[in-house]
Amino acid sequence: MSDEELAKDLGLVSALTIGIGTMVGAGIFVLPGVAASTAGPVVVVSFVVGGLIALVNALSVSELGTAMPKAGGGYYYVNRALGPLFGSIAGLGDWIGLAFASAFYSIGFGQYLATLVPLPEVLFLSEVQVGALVAGAVFVGVNYVGAKETGGVQTVIVTLLLGILTLFAVQGWLSFDLATLLGEGGAAPFGYGAILPGTALVFVSFLGYAKIATVAEELKNPGRNLPLAIVGSVVIVTVLYAVLVSIMLGVVPWPELSQSAPLTQATQVAFPGGFAGLAVTVVTLGALLATASSANASILASARINFAMGRDRIVSNWLNEIHPSYATPYRSILVTGAVIVVFIAALGRDIEVLAKAASVLHLVVYALMNVALVVFRETDPEYDPAFRVPLYPLTPALGFVLSLGLLAFVGQTELLLSGVFVLVAVVWYVVYARRQTTRRGLLGQYVLERGDDLPPSVVNAAATVAPDGSGRDDTPTTMVALSNPRTERALVTLGAALADHDGGRLLATHVIQVPDQTSLEAAAEQRDRISRTSAGLLEDARADAERLGVPVETRTVLSHQGLAEVFDFARDHEVDRLVMGNGGTRLAGGRVEGRLDELTHDLPCDVLVLDDGAFDPSEVLVPTAGGHSSDLSAEVARALHETVGARIAVLHVADDVDEGEAFLSEWAADHDLADAELIVETGDVEAAIGAAAESRTLVLVGATERGLLSRVVRGSLRLSVLDELDSNVLLAERPRKRTLRERLFA
Amino acid sequence: MRAFSHLAVPVANADDAVATVDALGPHLRHVDRITLVHVIEKGGGVVDKAPMAKRRADAEAFLAVAAARIDGTVPTGTRIAFGTDVAETIVKTAIDVGATAVAFHPRGGSRLLRLLTGDTATRLVSDPDLPIVSLPPTDDGTGPDPSPAGRREVDS
Numbered sequence: 001m002s003d004e005e006l007a008k009d010l011g012l013v014s015a016l017t018i019g020i021g022t023m024v025g026a027g028i029f030v031l032p033g034v035a036a037s038t039a040g041p042v043v044v045v046s047f048v049v050g051g052l053i054a055l056v057n058a059l060s061v062s063e064l065g066t067a068m069p070k071a072g073g074g075y076y077y078v079n080r081a082l083g084p085l086f087g088s089i090a091g092l093g094d095w096i097g098l099a100f101a102s103a104f105y106s107i108g109f110g111q112y113l114a115t116l117v118p119l120p121e122v123l124f125l126s127e128v129q130v131g132a133l134v135a136g137a138v139f140v141g142v143n144y145v146g147a148k149e150t151g152g153v154q155t156v157i158v159t160l161l162l163g164i165l166t167l168f169a170v171q172g173w174l175s176f177d178l179a180t181l182l183g184e185g186g187a188a189p190f191g192y193g194a195i196l197p198g199t200a201l202v203f204v205s206f207l208g209y210a211k212i213a214t215v216a217e218e219l220k221n222p223g224r225n226l227p228l229a230i231v232g233s234v235v236i237v238t239v240l241y242a243v244l245v246s247i248m249l250g251v252v253p254w255p256e257l258s259q260s261a262p263l264t265q266a267t268q269v270a271f272p273g274g275f276a277g278l279a280v281t282v283v284t285l286g287a288l289l290a291t292a293s294s295a296n297a298s299i300l301a302s303a304r305i306n307f308a309m310g311r312d313r314i315v316s317n318w319l320n321e322i323h324p325s326y327a328t329p330y331r332s333i334l335v336t337g338a339v340i341v342v343f344i345a346a347l348g349r350d351i352e353v354l355a356k357a358a359s360v361l362h363l364v365v366y367a368l369m370n371v372a373l374v375v376f377r378e379t380d381p382e383y384d385p386a387f388r389v390p391l392y393p394l395t396p397a398l399g400f401v402l403s404l405g406l407l408a409f410v411g412q413t414e415l416l417l418s419g420v421f422v423l424v425a426v427v428w429y430v431v432y433a434r435r436q437t438t439r440r441g442l443l444g445q446y447v448l449e450r451g452d453d454l455p456p457s458v459v460n461a462a463a464t465v466a467p468d469g470s471g472r473d474d475t476p477t478t479m480v481a482l483s484n485p486r487t488e489r490a491l492v493t494l495g496a497a498l499a500d501h502d503g504g505r506l507l508a509t510h511v512i513q514v515p516d517q518t519s520l521e522a523a524a525e526q527r528d529r530i531s532r533t534s535a536g537l538l539e540d541a542r543a544d545a546e547r548l549g550v551p552v553e554t555r556t557v558l559s560h561q562g563l564a565e566v567f568d569f570a571r572d573h574e575v576d577r578l579v580m581g582n583g584g585t586r587l588a589g590g591r592v593e594g595r596l597d598e599l600t601h602d603l604p605c606d607v608l609v610l611d612d613g614a615f616d617p618s619e620v621l622v623p624t625a626g627g628h629s630s631d632l633s634a635e636v637a638r639a640l641h642e643t644v645g646a647r648i649a650v651l652h653v654a655d656d657v658d659e660g661e662a663f664l665s666e667w668a669a670d671h672d673l674a675d676a677e678l679i680v681e682t683g684d685v686e687a688a689i690g691a692a693a694e695s696r697t698l699v700l701v702g703a704t705e706r707g708l709l710s711r712v713v714r715g716s717l718r719l720s721v722l723d724e725l726d727s728n729v730l731l732a733e734r735p736r737k738r739t740l741r742e743r744l745f746a
Numbered sequence: 747m748r749a750f751s752h753l754a755v756p757v758a759n760a761d762d763a764v765a766t767v768d769a770l771g772p773h774l775r776h777v778d779r780i781t782l783v784h785v786i787e788k789g790g791g792v793v794d795k796a797p798m799a800k801r802r803a804d805a806e807a808f809l810a811v812a813a814a815r816i817d818g819t820v821p822t823g824t825r826i827a828f829g830t831d832v833a834e835t836i837v838k839t840a841i842d843v844g845a846t847a848v849a850f851h852p853r854g855g856s857r858l859l860r861l862l863t864g865d866t867a868t869r870l871v872s873d874p875d876l877p878i879v880s881l882p883p884t885d886d887g888t889g890p891d892p893s894p895a896g897r898r899e900v901d902s
Contacts, residue, residue, distance in 0.1 A: 009828075010792075146796075301793075326795075328796055
């Protein structure tokens with residue numbers, strides 16, 4: 001079995017038990033009493049309706065999950081499809097929704113714990129709240145330390161629970177009395193209108209299935225197992241709820257059913273005297289196990305949502321650090337734990353509020369997920385889910401309508417409470433995340449790319465909420481990629497001059513290609529080279545940069561793939577300008593050309609390549625024919641002029657001297673180089689550059705067409721004049737960024 | 747073939763990477779080849795403690811820290827392995843890559859910490875299938891290359 005296969009160790013049964021284990025805790029053990037008191041016996045129908053709504057959404061989650069088996073679940077899909085504004089709402093909604101749910105499960109745990117052991121009341125906290133707080137703290141603690149569980153545990157817990165419930169069902173069926181179920185008021189003492197409010201209350205019992213999607217990356221064969229587990233667990237628990245709640249209400253009349261520990265009460269009545277005590281203890285332990293496993297799964301899932309949000313920079317990645325000893329995302333767990341504790345303490349007296357708030361936030365996420373599904377199908381040509389919802393687009397439309405529709409029956413307090421969190425998410429996005437994240441949603445891209453065909457108001461709205469990532473970069477960063485001590489000083493001096501000019505910092509990196517274990521000879525060759533060069537290289541760079549008065553950081557970049565990883569590093573560190581030597585570009589050697597083209601056509605930032613040798617910027621020649629990358633060479637020339645007193649000469653080769661002079665003086669003025677020496681020549685371009693370069697120390701060439709760098713890398717650039725020059729050559733290439741304006745009007 | 751020509755060296759985290767390579771430092775010239783191993787612990791059927799993508803990214807960073815600190819003085823390969831039993835997986839990976847011994851740096855820690863984290867060190871040396879070397883820590887804390895490079899990458 002390969003390592004990759006070992007990383008995926010959740011089979012169908014494991015995945016099913018995650019779903020079932022999360023869900024049964026609430027539906028059977030906690031809610032029946034409260035729900036029955038608000039709806040009467042038709043609450044059974046409320047459960048079935050809840051199951052149907054969950055089932056429609058489960059189909060959508062299955063499709064999205066098989067298309068993108070990534071940590072994060074709902075948040076991930078919404079963010080990808082609808083962009084980071086809705087991503088923030090879905091992420092925060094899912095996260096806080098899970099915290100509400102965990103608080104709810106903890107209260108359920110406290111309710112059953114209170115029937116077993118006497119609990120004190122502390123300050124404003126009821127005994128149940130005290131029990132719930134202790135339980136919540138334990139759940140968080142266990143996840144912080146990351147108790148060593150093995151695959152069996154979850155399966156054993158769920159099997160045990162199903163065993164206990166079956167036992168109750170059988171014994172309960174024997175004591176079942178239809179007259180008790182229907183009671184005095186008939187099936188619907190509050191009218192059939194109570195069904196949907198009942199559903200709104202019990203919907204929290206179905207919040208487990210989507211958690212399977214948050215761990216999709218750990219599933220074996222997700223294309224098959226994910227839909228089976230998600231849809232399967234919803235169907236199984238819906239049947240369980242319908243059967244068991246019916247039996248419960250046929251054993252204990254609904255007005256008398258306990259609000260806090262209904263199953264204990266029903267067991268007491270159903271089992272004959274001698275066994276009742278034992279049965280009650282077993283059922284109570286089952287309830288504790290069930291609520292604990294629900295809370296546990298929710299806390300685990302919330303850490304994955306944090307992780308996915310951190311990866312997209314919607315929250316700080318600080319949250320997702322892994323504990324060095326316990327290997328758990330301890331910060332995320334602590335923050336989630338703190339939220340749970342606050343919810344238990346502040347809202348724990350009314351379990352309905354916790355249950356409904358959890359449902360509302362999840363329903364909002366489900367609604368967004370259904371929209372995301374449609375966006376993926378309609379706009380993403382690469383979207384290829386292994387499982388497709390039946391009856392598209394009816395199913396996602398139905399999921400959207402049912403999810404939002406159910407909100408109408410929730411009640412004002414919970415809607416307001418959840419609304420506050422949605423608002424917080426929007427504010428969070430505008431104030432923080434919009435400037436951090438750069439990934440645009442598919443929908444936003446789609447709208448902006450079709451700016452001409454869509455109403456301007458739509459385009460403007462899309463542009464207004466688009467992420468700008470502007471807050472990520474406080475000081476401009478000039479990165480110098482060093483691989484050879486011979487060119488260290490030249491590159492650092494150049495980098496420092498540029499960093500100095502824009503008041504930025506220098507990031508000196510030593511690029512080491514990690515020896516490949518398959519080619520020992522090559523590694524042995526490199527061994528000498530690296531040990532000779534590495535020791536002092538970064539220290540030299542640091543000393544040189546500090547001598548030039550530029551703040552400097554040093555890093556080692558280990559690279560298996562050379563240039564690609566240098567570019568990735570530049571991208572990750574939000575570098576504005578990358579300076580490297582000719583040798584640095586050879587890091588790409590031996591790569592497939594397609595990959596290289598892709599690479600050099602997708603520069604992470606401005607790239608400057610200095611050919612080997614010294615860096616002497618005293619007399620700089622800037623040949624220009626206008627164009628995109630000559631902006632960069634002008635910028636660099638100006639920086640060298642202002643920081644190290646370079647004398648700049650600009651050369652333009654034209655057919656006609658007058659026209660050429662007109663062009664050049666305008667170009668120089670545009671680029672703040674009016675005080676440079678302006679040279680206009682006619683005739684052969686190469687000869688003119690060669691002649692002008694003779695008295696110069698550095699020739700600064702802007703890539704006038706895309707891909708100059710790629711041709712340098714491949715060695716196919718045959719501007720013979722550049723090779724023959726005695727002076728140094730600095731190539732400058734600027735990535736072509738399509739601005740919003742270009743996107744709209746190009 | 748000498749017993750320690752190809753060492754498998756487990757690396758648990760960034761600090762451990764630095765400490766391990768430092769402890770390995772004095773012995774590097776006797777070693778022909780090193781395979782750095784990071785084991786990601788799996789539940790074998792339960793949801794993992796932490797998101798797998800994060801664990802993988804961290805694993806690469808830890809291995810890179812160690813490789814940077816060895817800095818090519820010895821040809822070095824890296825492996826990320828998955829297993830429910832960390833000690834067992836280290837040895838199994840070592841055998842897979844053809845290592846002749848496992849060299850590790852005990853991370854110490856209190857009795858409680860070791861109890862909670864499974865005390866890999868003890869289980870590694872009990873009933874091994876390969877020679878296991880427990881590296882004493884270096885007093886001065888310097889490895890083969892005390893340049894700041896390796897350490898710095900830790901916080902990136």
